[in-house]
Amino acid sequence: MNNNNIQEILLREHNRDKKLTYYAFALYAVIGVIVIMFLSRILLSRFTGNESTSTPIYYKLIIPVILIGFGFTILxxxxxxxxxxxxxxxxxxxxxxxxxxxxxxQFVDYKITLPLGKIRVRLYPVNFLCFSIQNEVYNLPVPLGIEPDFKVLLSGVNIDHVNNLKENLNSDKVIETIESVPLKTIPEFKEYADTELAPVLKNLEKSRKKGLSFLIIGIVFSVLVVGGFMFFNYTKAADLASNPENASSYASSIFIVFGILCVIIYLVYIPIMKKRYKQIGDSGENYTSFKEQIFKKMIAFINPAFQYVEHGYIGARELRELDIFRDKNYDVTGNDQILGSYNGVPFQYCDLYMSHTPTFRLQNESPEEVFSGQFFMAKFNKTFSTQIVISPKAGISEYIIGNSFSSNIVKPSGKIMLEDPEFTKMFDVYANDQVEARYILTPATMQNIKDIAHKAKGNLFFFFINNKIIAANNNRINKFETGVTTKLNPELLVSFYEDLYKQFSIIDDLKLNINIWKQQAN
Incomplete structure (x- = not known):
């Protein structure tokens, strides 16, 4: 799929959403006319009869103002x-x-929502992506099927190059043994960060502090507005208790004060904050560009040939092709995708989030979280036909509340007991072919898997399938994220590099760059 294909699909989805929106407008217009006719009968006597003289003028303006505002919004x-x-x-x-x-x-817009008591019937869902490019805000309907590819484009990356890297990972080409080039050490990275990244990091930290000050100002302003309104309401309520005849003036005061606050927020506060945020972005020192200005360079420091896709991830279609999950309509998203070949081994990595929404659920029921963590996939150095699932032993908490990820995995029917007692205490192993499973899980491989599990924090699952190895760490952490409250300092960079170092060490620890069959033949 290329740029032109994606553009054509977006235009088709735009036309579909446009048609559904007009249908929804027509339905709501009919409902609105019925409601207005019903309210008019109730309020007509109050606004036009003898009681109209005692009705405050702003009450009479409520319905016209609502209708005008609604019509303006529709237009x-x-x-x-x-x-x-x-x-x-x-x-x-x-x-x-x-x-x-x-x-x-990302959000889903249901074009028609019908409230039926405690149940809401939501019809015609359309998936939307909202994003900005140089202060231009886009809110576009995007089909779920092309969302991962579209996010590659939004990351400013050549999608053809990304597809070629994925083809290398999925091809049947046998890994050739090459000389291993070790990862650059932590001290080497510290030296690089001090010379190359420190000046940029310092500017980003200044921007972060400005953003934090704006946030604090906003919170203080909100507290003052709410507190002032509550104080005004309290004093007026006390006056009303002693002078009930002032009820009408009290209601008028509330209406006027609320209107003034809305005008101040809309005409003064919001434009000032937008202008200040725009100044930060135009200065080139926006702390939100940390991944573009810092993290991308960290990836290149490890290997300039690696491709970093900030908004990329392994999509639902790719996950289905792996045949490791049960057949459900999973909602999949993620970020920080890294693709390439390390010491001759094709791989891809990303932070991944999977959830599942049941077809029938309660109104306030949230989607079921299936997986949240790091997903690493690389080509294995042995050809095999069986599927192997290595699942960590469930702890007490998982027995009580369950493990959603484990319950959504397709596990082979056979459970294997291996000769390594420590490995058996740490993991459950499932495979249909015990002979081939033992051939793949050699004592050295099991020891390496144990070492990797000790380094990682979370629930680390391993899959051997389709001549690939997958390491999925369900630790419920979205790594490499920064925000307005995250201090951008050298210690943070070292922490991020250590996480990357551990991730790519999987290839070295499992010796995936060595063609074992060829070595045995020799």
Whole structure:
């Protein structure tokens, strides 16, 4: 799939969403007319009869104001829908020019929601991605099937190159034994960080502190507004208790004060904050660009040939092709994808999040979290036909609350007892072919897996399938993330590099760069 394919699919999804939106508007318009007719009968006598003189003027304006606001919102939405195809064309012009997106969020918009008591019937879901490119905000419908590829484009990465790296991992080509090049050590990275990354990191930290000060100002402002409103309400309530005849003036005061606060927030506070954030972004020292300005260089320090995709991850289609999960409609997202070949071994890595939403669920029931952690996949140095699943022993807490990831894995029917007592205490091993499983899980391989598990924190699962090895660490941690409250200092960089070092050490620890069959033949 290339840029043109993705653009065509987005335009088709745009037209689909546009049609569904118009259908929803028509339905809500009919419902709105019925509601207005019903309310008009109730309120007509109060607004036009003898009681109208005692009804405050702002009460009479409520319905017209609501109707005008609703109509304005609908017209604005229709205009945006009619012009969205131009926005998509502009987006791909920007992407082809080398620009990249930031602050990507995802949500599902149900075009029609029908409340039926405690049950809500939600119809016609459309998946949306919201992101920004140089202060231009995009809110586009994106089919789930192309979302991983689209996020590669949004990361400013050549999608053809990424696809070639994935083909190397999935090909049947046998790994050739090459001379191993060791990972650069922690002291070597510290020296590199002090000379190359420290100046940039210092500027990003200044930006972070500015962002934190804006956040604090916003919190203080909100507290003052809410506190002031509550104080005003309390004093007026006390006055009302002693002077009930002032009820009308009290309601008017509340209405006026609330309106003034809304005007101040909309016309003064929000524009000031937007301007300050834009100044930070235009300065080139935005702390949110940490991954582009720092983390990307850390990956290149390990190996310049590695491809880093900030918003990339292993998509649902790729996971289904692995045949390690039960057949469900999983929601999959992630970030920090790294692809390439290390010491001749093709691999890919990412932070991954998987969840599952049952078809029928309670209104407030959240999706079931299936996996949250690091997903590492590399080509194995032996050809095999059996599937092997190595699952960590369940702890007491997992017996009580369950392990959603383990319960969603497709495990072979045969459980194998191996000769390594320590390994058996740490893991359960499942495979259909015991002979081939023992051939793959040699004493040296089991020792290496134990060493890797001791280094990792979390629940580390191993899979041997389709001539690949997968290490999935369900530790519920999204690594390499920074925010306005995260101090950007050299210690943070060292911590990140140590995590990367442990991840790529899997290839060295399991000696995946050595063609064992060829060595045995010699």
């Amino acid at each position: 604005k939405k229709i205009k945006a829908l009619n012009n969205r195809h131009l926005l998509i064309e502009k987006l791909f012009d920007d992407l082809n020019a080398g620009k990249k997106a930031s602050s990507i969020t």
